Amino acid sequence: MTTSTRETEITADPDLPLVRITREFDAPPEKVFRAHADPELVVQWLGPHATQTRIDRFDCRTGGSYRYVSILEGVEYGFFGCFHEVRPGELIVQTFTYEDEPDGVALERMVFEDLGDGRTRLTSTSLVDSLEGRDAMMASGMDVGIREGYERLDELLAH
């Protein structure tokens, strides 16, 4: 057990079309990274509590790509992208598109920072090509999915 708070901070950059998400986990960087890189683990925590995830492809290495479907109350939502660079235990840079908005693309960067004592700070940034896109991201309700997903990830990391 730990006394650390597990608060997810989600902030829009004031000047850039960028959203920044910060969260700490009670597990070392290698373990938090693996939960993001291994599709058998990803399906166990990604998305809100009520979501099921089906992975079509998920090749988390530099130059790989992914596609998955989130299933919520019987409705399927598709997402795809490519992995620009993957440094195990340290960094994932990937692209991201929600298929119902096929011309929207985000460039995402996840940095896994070792806090010592078996703890990790994960900082994710999501860069889009307009300030309206940034504001739409903040207003989309994605924060619920992210917060609940990280609660599920806490559970997975505790085992």
Added chain:
Amino acid sequence: MTTSTRETEITADPDLPLVRITREFDAPPEKVFRAHADPELVVQWLGPHATQTRIDRFDCRTGGSYRYVSILEGVEYGFFGCFHEVRPGELIVQTFTYEDEPDGVALERMVFEDLGDGRTRLTSTSLVDSLEGRDAMMASGMDVGIREGYERLDELLAH
């Protein structure tokens, strides 16, 4: 022959960390697209006049990836990225890193627009994560490489 100008416009967005490049070509979209997608054609025009290009991998399809080396006066410069989405004859969305600046990543979008009469307008945008990065891109001398590369592409398309 044609009377069209072949001017390359390169502009920094005033508000976004984004550079926009526009150029017209005297060839239809399918042919201009193919010159960007087929590695045997890409090596014939990419970069300034004095450059040679060696391709390590170049799999221009949705979820593919690339790495190539530009050789200028005996010095090798490496570049890599992944292809987020490729719509033949229409669109390429890819990431881009210059390996001497390994933490810098650009999200690039190339739109091939049919102008009729066998002509194409190519609009490329390059999105980075800071306004300083945008300004550094504008100041990097990359405009010479782009303008000269497009002159070489004109030659290739004329055959």
